[in-house]
Amino acid sequence: MDKRMRTSEDELLAAIRKVLSGAGPEVVVGPGDDAAVLAAASGEQVLTADVLVEGVHFDLSLTSARDLGYKAITVNVSDLAAMAASPRAALVTLVLPPSVEESWVMELFGGMREACDEYALWLVGGDLSSGSKISVSVTATGEVAPGRAVLRSGARVGDVVVVTGELGASAAGLRLAREGRAPSSDTDRALLRAHFRPVARVGEAGVLARHGATAMMDISDGLALDLSRMCRASRVGVTLRSVDIPVADGASFADALSGGEDYELLVTLPHVVAFEAVKVELRETFGAAVTAIGTIEAEGLKIQDMSGSLAPLAPEGWDHFGGR
Amino acid sequence: MDKRMRTSEDELLAAIRKVLSGAGPEVVVGPGDDAAVLAAASGEQVLTADVLVEGVHFDLSLTSARDLGYKAITVNVSDLAAMAASPRAALVTLVLPPSVEESWVMELFGGMREACDEYALWLVGGDLSSGSKISVSVTATGEVAPGRAVLRSGARVGDVVVVTGELGASAAGLRLAREGRAPSSDTDRALLRAHFRPVARVGEAGVLARHGATAMMDISDGLALDLSRMCRASRVGVTLRSVDIPVADGASFADALSGGEDYELLVTLPHVVAFEAVKVELRETFGAAVTAIGTIEAEGLKIQDMSGSLAPLAPEGWDHFGGR
Numbered sequence: 001m002d003k004r005m006r007t008s009e010d011e012l013l014a015a016i017r018k019v020l021s022g023a024g025p026e027v028v029v030g031p032g033d034d035a036a037v038l039a040a041a042s043g044e045q046v047l048t049a050d051v052l053v054e055g056v057h058f059d060l061s062l063t064s065a066r067d068l069g070y071k072a073i074t075v076n077v078s079d080l081a082a083m084a085a086s087p088r089a090a091l092v093t094l095v096l097p098p099s100v101e102e103s104w105v106m107e108l109f110g111g112m113r114e115a116c117d118e119y120a121l122w123l124v125g126g127d128l129s130s131g132s133k134i135s136v137s138v139t140a141t142g143e144v145a146p147g148r149a150v151l152r153s154g155a156r157v158g159d160v161v162v163v164t165g166e167l168g169a170s171a172a173g174l175r176l177a178r179e180g181r182a183p184s185s186d187t188d189r190a191l192l193r194a195h196f197r198p199v200a201r202v203g204e205a206g207v208l209a210r211h212g213a214t215a216m217m218d219i220s221d222g223l224a225l226d227l228s229r230m231c232r233a234s235r236v237g238v239t240l241r242s243v244d245i246p247v248a249d250g251a252s253f254a255d256a257l258s259g260g261e262d263y264e265l266l267v268t269l270p271h272v273v274a275f276e277a278v279k280v281e282l283r284e285t286f287g288a289a290v291t292a293i294g295t296i297e298a299e300g301l302k303i304q305d306m307s308g309s310l311a312p313l314a315p316e317g318w319d320h321f322g323g324r
Numbered sequence: 325m326d327k328r329m330r331t332s333e334d335e336l337l338a339a340i341r342k343v344l345s346g347a348g349p350e351v352v353v354g355p356g357d358d359a360a361v362l363a364a365a366s367g368e369q370v371l372t373a374d375v376l377v378e379g380v381h382f383d384l385s386l387t388s389a390r391d392l393g394y395k396a397i398t399v400n401v402s403d404l405a406a407m408a409a410s411p412r413a414a415l416v417t418l419v420l421p422p423s424v425e426e427s428w429v430m431e432l433f434g435g436m437r438e439a440c441d442e443y444a445l446w447l448v449g450g451d452l453s454s455g456s457k458i459s460v461s462v463t464a465t466g467e468v469a470p471g472r473a474v475l476r477s478g479a480r481v482g483d484v485v486v487v488t489g490e491l492g493a494s495a496a497g498l499r500l501a502r503e504g505r506a507p508s509s510d511t512d513r514a515l516l517r518a519h520f521r522p523v524a525r526v527g528e529a530g531v532l533a534r535h536g537a538t539a540m541m542d543i544s545d546g547l548a549l550d551l552s553r554m555c556r557a558s559r560v561g562v563t564l565r566s567v568d569i570p571v572a573d574g575a576s577f578a579d580a581l582s583g584g585e586d587y588e589l590l591v592t593l594p595h596v597v598a599f600e601a602v603k604v605e606l607r608e609t610f611g612a613a614v615t616a617i618g619t620i621e622a623e624g625l626k627i628q629d630m631s632g633s634l635a636p637l638a639p640e641g642w643d644h645f646g647g648r
Contacts, residue, residue, distance in 0.1 A: 010553070028368055029473060032557070034406040034541050035372035035466070037473045040365055044352055047448060048359035049463060051417040053455040082358040093375040093417075093461040124371060131377040133456050137417040139373060139463035142359070149353060149361045217358050229334070233356070 012102065012128065016109050026088070027122050036124035038089055043143040046085035050075050051137040060134070062177045065104045067196040068136065069111025075220065076140035077119045078200035078263040082218040084150040084209035085142030087202065089122040092138050095131035108136070119202060148209065150267075155215035155234035159268035160275045161294040164204050164282070167223055168251030169194035171259025176250075187250040194248065198263040204288055208267050211278045215268045222258035226266055228301055228315030234268075237299040240313055243306050246291045258316045268296055336426065337452060340433050350412070351446050360448035362413055362465075370409035370466040370473065374399050378458040386501045389428045391520040392460065393435025399544065400464035401443045401524035402587040406542040408474040408533035409466035411526065413446040416462050419455035432460070443526060472533065474591075479539035479558035483592035484599050485618040488528050488606070491547055492575030493518035495583025500574075511574040518572065522587040528612055532591050535602045539592045546582035550590055552625055552639030558592075561623040564637055567630050570615045582640045592620055 016031075029037035052058055052072050063071075077087050092112065096105065116123045121140065155161075173195030176188060183189045201218075208216060215234055219226050223245070231238050247256040269275050275292055282288045301313040340355075353361035376382055376396050387395075401411050416436065420429065440447045445464065479485075497519030500512055507513045525542075532540060539558055543550050547569070555562050571580040593599050599616055606612045625637040 029407075029475060033475050033477070034403040035370045035409065037407065037409075037468065038369040038371065040368055040470065042364070044364055045362040045369065045465075046359045047362065047413065047415055047463075047465065049415040049417045049449065049461075050451045051419060051453050051461065053419055053453045055456070056454055079358040083353075083361065085359065085361075089371065091371055091373040091463055093373045093463075095375060095377055095459055125373065127374045127461075129375050129377045129459075130380055131457060131459060132379070135419055135453075135455060135459060137373075137375065137451075137461040139371075139415055139417075141369075141371065141465070144361065146364065147352075151353060151357050153357070 012105065015102070015106065027124060031125045036089070036091070038122070038124070041088065041143045043145045044149065046080055046083050046142040046144055046149065047139065048076055048079040049137065049139040050079065051135055054134040063196060065107035066111035066114070069108040070115045070197060072136045072138050073112050073115035073119070073121065074198050074200050075263065076138045077115070077121065077202060078198070078218040078220070080140055080142035081200050081202040081205040082216050082265060083142070083144060084148060084205050084216065085144040087119045087121045088141045088143055089124045090116060090138055090140045091124060092126035092136065094126065095129050095133070095135040097132055097134065098130055100134065119200060150209050150213050150216040152215050152217040152230045153233040155230060155236050155268040155296050156270070157236055157296055157298050159214055159270055159296040160272060160292050161227070161238060161240070161296060162267050162269055162275060162290050162292050163219070163223070163246065163264050164201050164288060164290050165262070165264040166246040166248035166289070167219065167262050167264060168255030168259045169248035170198065170261040171255040172248065172251035191248070191250050195261065198261065200263060201265045203286055204282055205265055207281050207285065208265065208278055211274045212270050213267045214270055217266050219262045219264050219266050220260060222260040222316065223256065223266065224258050224313055225315045228313070230266060231301060237297040238294055238301055238313070239297055239310065240294040240303045242303055244291060244293045246289065336429065339426070339430065351448060355449045360413070360415070362446070362448070365412065365467045367467040367469045368473065370404055370407050370468055371463065372400055372403040373461065373463040374403065375459055375461040384458070387520060389431035390435035390438070393432040394439045394521060396460045396462045397436050397439035397443070397445065398522050398524050399587065400462045401439070401445065401526060402522070402542040402544070404464055404466035405524050405526040405529040406540050406589060407466070407468060408472060408529050408540065409468040411443045411445045411464060411466045413448045414440060414462055414464045415448060416450035416460065418450065419453050419457070419459040421456055421458065422454055424458065443524060474533050474537050474540040476539050476541040476554045477557040479554060479560050479592040479620050480594070481560055481620055481622050483538055483594055483620040484596060484616050485551070485562060485564070485620060486591050486593055486599060486614050486616050487543070487547070487570065487588050488525050488612060488614050489586070489588040490570040490572035490613070491543065491586050491588060492579030492583045493572035494522065494585040495579040496572065496575035515572070515574050519585065522585065524587060525589045527610055528606055529589055531605050531609065532589065532602055535598045536594050537591045538594055541590050543586045543588050543590050544584060546584040546640065547580065547590065548582050548637055549639045552637070554590060555625060561621040562618050562625055562637070563621055563634065564618040564627045566627055568615060568617045570613065
């Protein structure tokens, strides 16, 4: 039976609305009107947007609609977390080829709803259009106490550079998925999960901010490239210790350095005491690891190998126009 | 000389940032970090999103990059206006084929900036990706005093149905553009302008809300379809008087009834006294027309012709999946 979209836009929107967030105390007007209305925020308003495009960010033969929806929300939540903000609401604009099955669209929104429930976001609206390739554009809003957003421009000379979790798992997971063989171990399953169901470090970001994080961002385009961006924004340099970079089981060092899509936090802390305090609190509260991987310097991007010798750190990672 | 994009994503983003809004008292953190930060809003927060897709909403052989950017912002501002909200900030996610020239992208952002200046919005961030077709997705936020948003669900039996301006000009303008001949009269130029440079009725919406508008929406998909949506949301019917529908010079009655993209306001007012007061104030303040075109009834969607006989109003207009 042909289940492709024979419904009108209004019918599809009505079906989608059923899986969107219901009314809540904060949501004054939900989906269905010209715009959504939220109750006044108590702090500063944080806004971010990310787009996932078929053939660029995802491959329909590898990802399920549910995972894609989940990830589209999570990558935006990760940006909010990287500002030390609490997630609040999301809007979705979706471009769909007419050949897409309605059940696929419902699964996509199901995955979005799942992530919104996980991270306590209201999915309040959006827009829908036909088009030749699927794209999923999400805007998320959050809030932060006035003056408390942690920017990528605050790193200072002498700061300890830290990352949460382990790196490279997403890139290794994508490679595994492309190979097309069934996962044969817990490591394989963890790598696939890292790629298709990333975690946004919202709670961890709050702890890091409370302990005086001077700069923070999420690692979406690879450690080397994102760290070079943080250094440029902060007008500082860095020495990275290769031996200390936490490489995920099953991932390579190259995956960890420039694989991208890990959505771990890259953070600078003012001193080792703050780092030790964060380490204990993250382990006890979230069972999460945090690792010191380098030091902020006055200038230069350098990486120290096991023998102690220094080499330039090439800011390589994901670039949508230059490629890898 | 080949001016297509040979720049990296970071270089392109840096170039775009130059045409984005500068820092202002409300913008705590502008473009360039994981997310933007705005000072706390004084009222309820209003959120809307719209996507424009190449080959669906626009044709590159007909529209300039500058007009497209201007329109992408304006259609979102129109949604905010339709809630009686004041525009505040916008985010843009852009999908671009690698073949697009950088100068085209700069013109697009120039047009967005122009509309943001016009409607006092901050353009605070977004995302960029490659893809096979251009799409421009804009999210806009606004604010409204608590409880003062005007929804499409508030129309009541006996209300006067009114529209701002004249209808059908955008559809007639698009037809003219497709014919490809140079505009030969002021009417032609006005029709083209209506399509490529629509106006969002922000000030007019404020006046209508202040005079007790019970329901309000913008006409983006054609009067007949949008009015049927308003009636469904309000659980009422309507009788439209065809003779009173304000048809723009050079447009047909069909353009006015189901052409779409007019971005005029469709509003219900509680009585004729309110309508007369609005009419005077809109003319004196904005030089803008407002016309009473029908009455809200308990049920049924009907249209009255010149002879006074009633026919069913077919809710026809733009549907992204069903077509026209």
